[in-house]
Amino acid sequence: MASAIAAARQHINDVGADGDLDVAPGPADPHLDLDAVAEAIELPDGKRIYPPRLHGQPIDELACALLDMQHPDRSRFLRLVGPPGTGKSQIARAIAHRLWTRRGRRIETRHGEPFYGYAEMSGGPSSDEFTFKYEYVPDPAHPGDVRLIPAAFVEAMQHGWVVMIDEVNTIRDVALLSLNATLDGRLSLYLPAEGRTVIARPGFAVILAYNPGLVGATDIPDAWHSRFPATLEVTSHWAALAALGAPAALVREAAALDRQRIAGEDGLMWTPQFRDVESLWRMSERVGERAALAFFASNLHEQVQAGKLLDAEAAAACRMLDQAGYAKYRVRPSGGVPNLHGYARAVTG
Numbered sequence: 345m346a347s348a349i350a351a352a353r354q355h356i357n358d359v360g361a362d363g364d365l366d367v368a369p370g371p372a373d374p375h376l377d378l379d380a381v382a383e384a385i386e387l388p389d390g391k392r393i394y395p396p397r398l399h400g401q402p403i404d405e406l407a408c409a410l411l412d413m414q415h416p417d418r419s420r421f422l423r424l425v426g427p428p429g430t431g432k433s434q435i436a437r438a439i440a441h442r443l444w445t446r447r448g449r450r451i452e453t454r455h456g457e458p459f460y461g462y463a464e465m466s467g468g469p470s471s472d473e474f475t476f477k478y479e480y481v482p483d484p485a486h487p488g489d490v491r492l493i494p495a496a497f498v499e500a501m502q503h504g505w506v507v508m509i510d511e512v513n514t515i516r517d518v519a520l521l522s523l524n525a526t527l528d529g530r531l532s533l534y535l536p537a538e539g540r541t542v543i544a545r546p547g548f549a550v551i552l553a554y555n556p557g558l559v560g561a562t563d564i565p566d567a568w569h570s571r572f573p574a575t576l577e578v579t580s581h582w583a584a585l586a587a588l589g590a591p592a593a594l595v596r597e598a599a600a601l602d603r604q605r606i607a608g609e610d611g612l613m614w615t616p617q618f619r620d621v622e623s624l625w626r627m628s629e630r631v632g633e634r635a636a637l638a639f640f641a642s643n644l645h646e647q648v649q650a651g652k653l654l655d656a657e658a659a660a661a662c663r664m665l666d667q668a669g670y671a672k673y674r675v676r677p678s679g680g681v682p683n684l685h686g687y688a689r690a691v692t693g
Contacts, residue, residue, distance in 0.1 A: 381583045385438045388451045388458030393438045394584035396431075403576060404438045407551075410574050411439075413447060413504075416548045417529045421571065424553040426578035429619035432553040433510065435578065437462060439551065440506040447547065461505040461547065463496040467515035475519040477535055492537055501526070501533060504547025513554045513561040520565055526550075527571045557613070579606065580618035590625040597668040601660060614657045616664065634673050637665065638690035645684045659685045 382402040385393045395404040412418040422439075424432040440462035444451075452459045467475045476497040483491040500507035512520070525532045531544035552564070552572055564572075582599035586592055598621045605612040616624075620640075627636035644661060647653040662685035665671070674686040682691040 377583055381581075381587045384587075385441055387437060387441055388460065391434075391437075392588065393434050394581060394587055395435060395438045396578075396581045396584070398576070403435060404442050407435075407439045407574075408442055408446065411443065411549045413443060413549075414546050416544050416546065417531055419549055420574050421527070421550045422552070423572040423575045424551060424578050425556050425575060427555055427557070427614070427617055429617035430578045430580045431584075431618050432578050433464070433508070435576075436464075436506070436508040436551045436553060440508075443506060443547070443549070461503075463500050463505055463507045464510055465496050465507060466510040467519050468511075469514060469516060471515045471519035473518050473522045475515070476523055477533065478537065494535075497523075498533065498535070498542055501531070501542050501544040501548050504545040506547075506549045506551065508551045508553055510553050511555070511558070511561070512552045513556065513558060513564055517562075517565060520568070524567070527568070580621075582618070585618055585622060585625075588622070590622060591668070594621060594625065594668040594670075597664045600667075601664045604660075610656070610660065612657055612660055614653055616661050633670065634688075635690070637670060637673050638688050641684040641687040642689040642691070645689055648684075662687055 382395045382397055385395065385404070387393060395402045397403065398406060407422050410420045410422060424435055426432055441460050444460040444462075449461065465476070474495075476495055478492040478498075479495050480490045481493055483489040494502070497507055497509075499505065509515070523533070525534070526544065527550065531548070533542045533544075534540075535542060550572075552568075554564075555561070556563075580599070580602060582595050582602070586595045598616050601612075601615045602617070604610060605615045624636055624640050627639055630636075631639075641662075644653065644658045648655050648658050665687065666674075670687075673688070675681045675683050675688045677683055677686050682689045
């Protein structure tokens with residue numbers, strides 16, 4: 345495996361020698377307020393999260409103030425909305441971790457991993473009225489058969505955990521509406537296969553996370569807008585990415601391009617987000633900048649070919665790389681090297 349990676353890197357280096365080295369990076373936007381970054385939260389798995397601030401307050405603290413751990417029926421549940429890769433799941437984990445430790449609970453081990461009272465669920469278009477009630481798992485006593493076990497949502501109710509429903513706007517209404525009795529203050533959920541009703545215990549909370557602009561998705565049920573009245577529009581926390589150690593020039597240019605998208609400039613619906621830029625940085629540390637850029641370019645190329653991204657959006661991402669100082673790795677678009685707007689793609693051969 346190591347020799348294959350080395351060979352791939354050498355191939356990329358060889359074709360990169362044919363690059364255009366005369367494209368100078370443009371001025372980077374200097375606005376990246378590292379002093380505004382909240383204190384980091386160290387998760388048990390080693391992940392470091394810098395919660396964003398809202399009007400000067402860390403968002404995880406505000407979320408904790410909205411949630412009543414002793415009387416969940418008094419809680420005001422939170423919605424996290426924003427494009428993929430902006431850090432919605434990280435914010436949810438930070439909230440759950442803070443709530444867990446504030447209650448004096450110790451970090452546990454569950455299914456071989458650190459656990460702090462947090463569960464994630466998603467459904468998709470195949471969801472039904474049982475999505476939040478049961479999971480189907482193989483029955484070890486009867487090979488070929490399946491059996492029902494409580495879904496993560498039920499466990500969260502029974503044990504007083506935080507549950508995040510991810511991409512909730514891709515889940516069918518028949519599944520979402522099955523939770524009405526849970527979310528309207530009654531905090532109850534009827535399990536028909538067992539003929540029993542579960543009542544949420546103290547500590548239970550629900551967080552929604554989704555991308556409102558997702559193609560093919562729908563809106564959440566009308567009643568849920570009042571049942572989840574606290575709505576946070578999540579954008580990439582660029583200062584946090586810089587605080588983690590990502591190259592400052594790359595972060596500044598990604599932030600500047602993202603501001604263009606938010607402002608509606610150039611018709612951009614997508615720009616590289618926190619997760620995309622973090623991945624590029626992490627790959628660069630492991631395999632070098634040239635190989636990492638090739639992997640990045642191939643990822644964008646695949647999404648353009650699939651119709652998930654516009655070619656203009658991929659071109660804007662490549663200009664971001666130019667401005668961040670990576671133009672030295674460009675190849676001639678017509679030089680025979682498979683490329684995306686001048687950046688060699690990771691193509692074997």
